[in-house]
Amino acid sequence: MADTILSAAAKHPKPEDKSFKYGTAGFRMKANLLDSVVFRVGLVAALRSRKLSGQTIGVMITASHNPPEDNGVKLVDPMGDMLEASWEGYTTILANAPDAEVEGVYHKLETELNINPESPARVIYARDTRPSGPTLVTALVDGLKAARAEYTDYKLLTTPQLHYLTRCINTEGTPQSYGVVSEKGYYEKLGAAFARAIKGKKISGPVIVDCANGVGGPKLTELLKYLPKALEGGIDIKVVNNDVLRPESLNHECGADFVKTKQRAPPSSKAGPNDRCCSLDGDADRLIYYFTDPEHGFRLLDGDRIATLAASFIGDLSREAGLADELKIGVVQTAYANGASTKYIVNGLGLPVVCTPTGVKHLHHAAKNFDVGVYFEANGHGTVVFSPQALKAFNTKSPESPAQAGALETLRALTDLINQTVGDALSDMLLVETILAHKSWTPREWDLTYTDLPNRLVRVEVTDRYMYKTTDAERKLVEPAGLQEQIDGLVKKFKDGRSFARASGTEDALRVYAEAATRAEADDLASKVAALCKQY
Numbered sequence: 022m023a024d025t026i027l028s029a030a031a032k033h034p035k036p037e038d039k040s041f042k043y044g045t046a047g048f049r050m051k052a053n054l055l056d057s058v059v060f061r062v063g064l065v066a067a068l069r070s071r072k073l074s075g076q077t078i079g080v081m082i083t084a085s086h087n088p089p090e091d092n093g094v095k096l097v098d099p100m101g102d103m104l105e106a107s108w109e110g111y112t113t114i115l116a117n118a119p120d121a122e123v124e125g126v127y128h129k130l131e132t133e134l135n136i137n138p139e140s141p142a143r144v145i146y147a148r149d150t151r152p153s154g155p156t157l158v159t160a161l162v163d164g165l166k167a168a169r170a171e172y173t174d175y176k177l178l179t180t181p182q183l184h185y186l187t188r189c190i191n192t193e194g195t196p197q198s199y200g201v202v203s204e205k206g207y208y209e210k211l212g213a214a215f216a217r218a219i220k221g222k223k224i225s226g227p228v229i230v231d232c233a234n235g236v237g238g239p240k241l242t243e244l245l246k247y248l249p250k251a252l253e254g255g256i257d258i259k260v261v262n263n264d265v266l267r268p269e270s271l272n273h274e275c276g277a278d279f280v281k282t283k284q285r286a287p288p289s290s291k292a293g294p295n296d297r298c299c300s301l302d303g304d305a306d307r308l309i310y311y312f313t314d315p316e317h318g319f320r321l322l323d324g325d326r327i328a329t330l331a332a333s334f335i336g337d338l339s340r341e342a343g344l345a346d347e348l349k350i351g352v353v354q355t356a357y358a359n360g361a362s363t364k365y366i367v368n369g370l371g372l373p374v375v376c377t378p379t380g381v382k383h384l385h386h387a388a389k390n391f392d393v394g395v396y397f398e399a400n401g402h403g404t405v406v407f408s409p410q411a412l413k414a415f416n417t418k419s420p421e422s423p424a425q426a427g428a429l430e431t432l433r434a435l436t437d438l439i440n441q442t443v444g445d446a447l448s449d450m451l452l453v454e455t456i457l458a459h460k461s462w463t464p465r466e467w468d469l470t471y472t473d474l475p476n477r478l479v480r481v482e483v484t485d486r487y488m489y490k491t492t493d494a495e496r497k498l499v500e501p502a503g504l505q506e507q508i509d510g511l512v513k514k515f516k517d518g519r520s521f522a523r524a525s526g527t528e529d530a531l532r533v534y535a536e537a538a539t540r541a542e543a544d545d546l547a548s549k550v551a552a553l554c555k556q557y
């Protein structure tokens with residue numbers, strides 16, 4: 022006989038005096054504080070599935086690029102999207118209920134949301150390689166059992182793999198079927214699409230992939246078995262930072278977040294000049310490329326670069342396929358996108374740019390307003406989404422020339438290669454490799470498309486981050502009153518200056534971003550704005 026919610030909740034007591042909030046990355050903090058939260062997320066997953074008549078909900082236990090002692094948990098909606106916003110609130114309410122009230126709050130939500138307790142509840146879950154993962158899985162399973170949900174444990178997966186599986190399960194046997202419901206199905210889909218996308222093209226030299234000593238390492242190693250090999254006209258991938266046996270090495274001086282924030286290669290890197298390198302983060306949903314130029318030193322090719330590369334390639338293919346007038350292509354960025362990239366997209370590529378608040382759910386949503394919506398955060402999290410009209414056009418247009426036929430076939434291959442559910446570092450890497458091969462570009466040529474404005478991101482400790490309120494996709498502060506005017510006054514003094522401040526959604530701090538014509542000016546502007554914010 023399963024525990025009741027009340028007795029199960031007592032086994033996963035909430036730390037007193039601790040309040041939790043479902044933010045842009047779900048719940049994320051020191052792993053030892055998460056037991057009660059993960060248990061209650063199990064309850065929410067069951068409720069959400071029942072609300073959606075038994076469609077399967079995903080639960081991912083990961084803290085992405087955070088240090089090894091952290092962990093986190095987030096929910097995945099049936100189509101592989103992030104959890105719907107209103108449910109973030111319900112999840113927060115349940116996470117904060119006192120232990121003795123969890124059962125009552127659960128049934129209250131059931132009643133208020135008109136959920137039939139007899140509907141089936143189905144949940145799948147997975148975790149990254151953190152040592153705290155298995156214990157948190159136990160808490161999750163206790164929640165799922167107490168809520169009488171059916172569940173499947175997919176063990177270790179990258180975050181995007183779990184999103185893929187969630188969508189596959191919910192579309193199985195329908196015309197929208199997204200793929201075979203298994204980890205192998207994911208590799209087979211990517212492998213086959215990549216082979217089609219690079220057909221007749223040559224990938225030059227190896228790519229060195231830093232896996233952040235996280236779950237991306239073993240998963241990439243597995244994916245390699247499904248990719249065409251270098252000797253057969255395929256790809257030569259060198260996997261580095263693939264140590265998942267020493268937990269303390271996870272994200273330590275390596276990985277996408279390290280490379281992007283420190284603006285340098287991992288110290289362990291043995292890459293030579295001009296070697297093509299990239300880094301994943303701890304759950305393989307972010308990707309950053311880079312190389313060392315013998316003349317100019319370290320060169321970063323971040324999420325903005327991947328977005329511009331993808332948008333320019335897909336824009337060209339659509340024109341070659343004779344679909345340019347039919348399809349609306351656009352790019353979605355956040356305020357953290359380098360100003361030079363935005364200018365390049367609008368003026369160089371002639372494509373519209375939309376700016377949304379931080380957090381991929383906002384970007385994903387905005388990207389869906391285009392037929393081809395390219396979205397990336399500067400930190401390397403992003404993907405491309407295709408509308409049903411775009412998919413239809415790629416599949417039904419009859420080519421008028423061999424060139425058109427080739428462009429259409431590449432576009433179709435891309436729709437299978439690119440993970441439509443969420444940013445996926447493994448899929449994005451194969452996309453970048455495909456595009457560089459088609460363009461016969463080295464990373465240096467990619468880097469030359471535009472010149473990034475020097476920029477600086479600083480983390481500012483403040484007494485209360487919630488007093489900083491923003492508008493205009495987080496680019497302007499409305500509170501505290503008067504602060505924005507003072508920031509504007511400072512910005513005006515710098516050539517090509519731009520700066521904004523916003524409260525982090527994932528840690529207790531304010532973030533200040535600044536860019537300007539020179540490195541010294543960007544640093545100066547960032548520290549002046551940070552000092553100003555601290556005074557309030």
Ligand code: NG1
Pocket residue numbers: 045046085357379380381398400402524525526527528532
């Ligand atoms: P916050 O802490 O809200 O700035 C960070 C990243 C986001 C996003 C989330 C979720 C920056 C400046 N911010 O958010 O882009 O990735 O974490 O992981 O990189």
Ligand code: ZN
Pocket residue numbers: 085086302303304305306307
């Ligand atoms: Zn991540």
